[in-house]
Amino acid sequence: MTVRFALTTDQAALRDAARDLLATHCPPGTVREAWDGKPADGLWRRLADLGLTGAAVPEELGGLGLSDVEMAAVLVEVGYAAVPLPVAETAAVAAPLLAAAGDPGGHLAGVLGGATRVALAGRTRLVPYGGRAELVLDLAGPGLAALADLPAEPVPAIDGSRALVRLAEAPGGAFEVDAGALALARDRAALAVAAQLVGLGRRMLDLTVAYVRERHQFGVPVGGFQAVKHRLADATLEVEFAEPAVLQAAWAAATGAPTRARDVSTAYVLAAEAAAGAARAAIQCHGAMGYTVEYDLHLYAKRAWALAADGDGVDAHLARVADAIGV
Amino acid sequence: MTVRFALTTDQAALRDAARDLLATHCPPGTVREAWDGKPADGLWRRLADLGLTGAAVPEELGGLGLSDVEMAAVLVEVGYAAVPLPVAETAAVAAPLLAAAGDPGGHLAGVLGGATRVALAGRTRLVPYGGRAELVLDLAGPGLAALADLPAEPVPAIDGSRALVRLAEAPGGAFEVDAGALALARDRAALAVAAQLVGLGRRMLDLTVAYVRERHQFGVPVGGFQAVKHRLADATLEVEFAEPAVLQAAWAAATGAPTRARDVSTAYVLAAEAAAGAARAAIQCHGAMGYTVEYDLHLYAKRAWALAADGDGVDAHLARVADAIGV
């Protein structure tokens, strides 16, 4: 046994399966349909059939028994495709939490089978995917609240693909969950955001590279200008360096490492700023084209901004790292 | 009467006189000599003959009765030339303070005549120009301390041109000065740093522009590469926008405006960061040449770093602006 910082063949195969499925079944058009209110049920069915909803649930409870590492690798792809469904929330956060907590409320079977999609309540009672989920969990603690059928209103959002709602009242009906399990779930939620942001960063850069190779101004491809090249090189640098941090944090979560909080926050800061930088570079290098909604870039940029806004934000994660290193 | 944001003809004439004098009598060689311990007495004599030492002292006390605006314009030139003498400390800070305080200790005549050069004690008993001054003032308050003949040791410095010393003991022998006068003197010291940093930023950019127009790599001038052009454009932007803020803060100091603290700190932050950015851009665009001490750039970069380190730093000034705007 020695260090090996790479996915196993099995892990890579799962990631590739997700990537292929999403390339075929979650093209930009699917994200656009979600903006128009279509539920993307077919895509959810396919992801459930792949076993994704139960991927992080132990085999003895009917899942695939995969770890945070596999989930992180898959969630990078989910981000790349800007899947307009609560995949991360359901599969990477809620499913293993419900499983570990002894299935309070009896939702696990629905989750595993794909009938129950789970959304997470945010700090200000905003719930991304609230209009497209059967169960809403509040991880704020000290308890865990199942908020199905609470009154909620759709909210006009910048990222119009996530069926954002706001709950009319503060969460109630909590049932107790071990504080450690809850902390792990919150870290998994942050990590899932970080993984998706890496994928989104990569998607925006891919779109931009393709565009600036084709787009000509002053008689040459825009991508030949050093200002464009260097901006995209810097954005690439940040995304490339965020990904190993995400995988390492996933490994820390999977192995119960004592550095988990620090590692998740490190990954979060790197991924959040890499995605923000990639969005900025992508829009700028597209010129006016990046500013039109007929073009696909905005689907991914808006998802990146929305995801980064969901959680506690960069400052909270910087503060956790500061605590860990004693500064 | 209406707004006019420009130097008067007289103000510009004084600035130009200082600029011409320094171009002739403070070339890079003079700064290098100061590194070797030469006192630059001849240069000081010329500046005193120009009337600079008493420029900010009222005419009835034997000075020229000029305002902070003229001083700021001249100090930009002093920075541009990296004059290795306590011009700002003596002429812009100490002279008007001693004059306003009724000449405690009887140093004013010496200052006006050019016989007494004044250095300012820093936070950690470091005194730039301590080895080249006859009087040392401590503006930390609550009192004002004249520290002539205190035991002090030369300190090896990064900017080797300023005859840096460290006082062996904490300042003593204070005489009382009005707290408002002391606060004004501290603001003038910060403003003098800001003005010099603008000049230093401009000097570093001038050197760099000249270099990248001449230096060829890959068969073309280095200054033709977009990365170099854009970096220097950005650095120029910052310096250009810092200068009006410095002049405005000088005007605020001269007119007793209630916004003085806020304005001085605004100017300080802009100038400090502009100079730091210019130094970074200049060194990078020079390639290895910027890293050799046989070339002149380092004289100006090290002065910029040293000046920015003298005072309370960017954070203290950001905090003053924050207070002023209530954030």
Added chain:
Amino acid sequence: MDLTHSREDEEFRAEARDWLVANVPDPPLPSGDTRAGFAAHLEWERRLFAEGWSAVSWPRRYGGRDASLWRWLIFEEEYARAGAPQRVTQNGIFLLAPTLFEFGTAEQRDRVLPAMAAAEQLWCQGWSEPGAGSDLAAITSRAVRDEAAGGWRLTGQKTWTTRGAFCTHLFGLFRTDPDAPRHRGLTYFLVPLDAPGVEVRGFGRLDGDEGFADVFLTDVFVPDRDVVGRPGEGWKVAMATTGSERGLTLRPPGRFLAAAERLAELARSGPAPARLREGVVRAWIGARAYDLYTLQQVTGMLEGRPPGAAASLNKLWWSELDVRLHETARELLGPESDVDGLWPRGFLFSLAGPIYAGTNEIQRNIVAERVLGLPRG
């Protein structure tokens, strides 16, 4: 050096402020870059005109107040501070009008300016084409001489035309001499959008507004009296306008001073981490620096020192400032930054700043070449 406004100018400020406080719509109007919002804005524009606030710096005969540049800055400062609506007439008033003052005929000024100030003629700009964004000289839309009819026939496509679907007129460049070098052979035209052969199709923008349009022209007749400047000299005329767009007239500093103040209010309204409070302070400092730089620049202009490439420095400063300011707002808002509203839309709109009116990459080239004298690469 004097930074005190005259008593008369301060009286002007007080008058403007009082009027604005009494008249600015509350709650704020919906975005003027949507069809519904545009109508509400027209009403506001006409109220401005009726009270003489539509174009304060213009001569009275065209509907202005003959206000000095200082008063214009004061008015804009008060306008922004009052949170008054975005000007949907701005492309006409701030871009076309300066061009007409410099290059137009007396007849054109008489015909266009009062109608523009009154928000009866609504002007959009027709610069960009699918193949000509940053590279404006790559324009291929053409105008062919129709000697018999005493005019020109225009054919081509303009795109990314802000509020094009709601406007009545377009100004822009068309190629009148296909054989001349790139920058030559272009002519500056005024085109009514209801002319036969014009088709306008709106499309969507990043900030969710419909405010972009493609304008298709097929054999559109434009009479000679609607040529600005001389045929073939459109580039020179357009560059003067582009200078205005980048410089002072499009983005008066009052707008950023007001935005920084609103950002400070946002920060005060809840707990804000030190990093974001620093962001607020830096936004305030940036807006203040822009204000002071502008005062210096205006003094120079009044004393006959041409601003030169300063317009490019201006544009770099305010556009990067505006993005950072809104990024700080977005972080302060946290989860609420995904909810449609003024700040999130402002963030999206700020991202257009470094792109339009000549990308910031182009501006950095201009600064490097014209201010620093670096080679053209």
Added chain:
Amino acid sequence: MDLTHSREDEEFRAEARDWLVANVPDPPLPSGDTRAGFAAHLEWERRLFAEGWSAVSWPRRYGGRDASLWRWLIFEEEYARAGAPQRVTQNGIFLLAPTLFEFGTAEQRDRVLPAMAAAEQLWCQGWSEPGAGSDLAAITSRAVRDEAAGGWRLTGQKTWTTRGAFCTHLFGLFRTDPDAPRHRGLTYFLVPLDAPGVEVRGFGRLDGDEGFADVFLTDVFVPDRDVVGRPGEGWKVAMATTGSERGLTLRPPGRFLAAAERLAELARSGPAPARLREGVVRAWIGARAYDLYTLQQVTGMLEGRPPGAAASLNKLWWSELDVRLHETARELLGPESDVDGLWPRGFLFSLAGPIYAGTNEIQRNIVAERVLGLPRG
């Protein structure tokens, strides 16, 4: 995915750490880039060699320990954590040696490597010339064939040669075919600095050290056995070395982890404003990210995935990180940052990072062209 070192590797770590703790000079040595400091460093280098720590990843026959890449990283981590001296042998051990392993003859390896490990031969690099900095292919120093003597005669000037004045040997490129295209016709030579016709003149560096030199060569004879690789293929050979310089081998992550930890100590030692504490946290995060990226890269190399342009990404990351880290230190030090000492010198040295071993502008070009496939512009 497994990030746990093997028990054996952890034992290696413990052994290295124990030895270092017992042996690292305290107080720290003066800079090795001054003449006096260099002598003290030679003593340290010879102690390292005597105990087998000089080049742990080399085969034992050359003075190494046959350590794996993981153990090499562990050693470097412990070396930096212990605050052990800068390696004045690094240009030989980390740049020339990998080249000899790949392109050298067995005779060259046997002759050079043990002497290098023992700090008997002290190697400096001879890449840059007055007219060839970033544009390495512009080299004009030439080598003319001396068939009779079985070798070459070298003439020209190398400059910015780090520690050139204190070294015994130089490796570098010389033009052997003046008629070939720029990148062709260069040959890689090993040159003893005591050969007749060599003159070395030291000069000063930004950080106050004397550690630069000009090396003048006039008709210097070098025998065939001191050509590395084939004549005319020097560019290919040099690029392999340049890859090492930029990548993993010059800047192991342990160095930045240790620097970030020292920065945290500095911040803890007094009151530090929130902005600077954030700077410390970001430096730590940056160093950590570099560490993890390296682990991923090493895994790839061990499994036969060539790093490609990753060396350029590496260099961009650590060099920009190093500048920011030292800028934070400078601000934390306040007035004391102008006093000569480890941190201020470290700041000045950090500014060389984005310049040497191929400027960061060159690295960004490489990333854009080779990773992203953008045109050469």
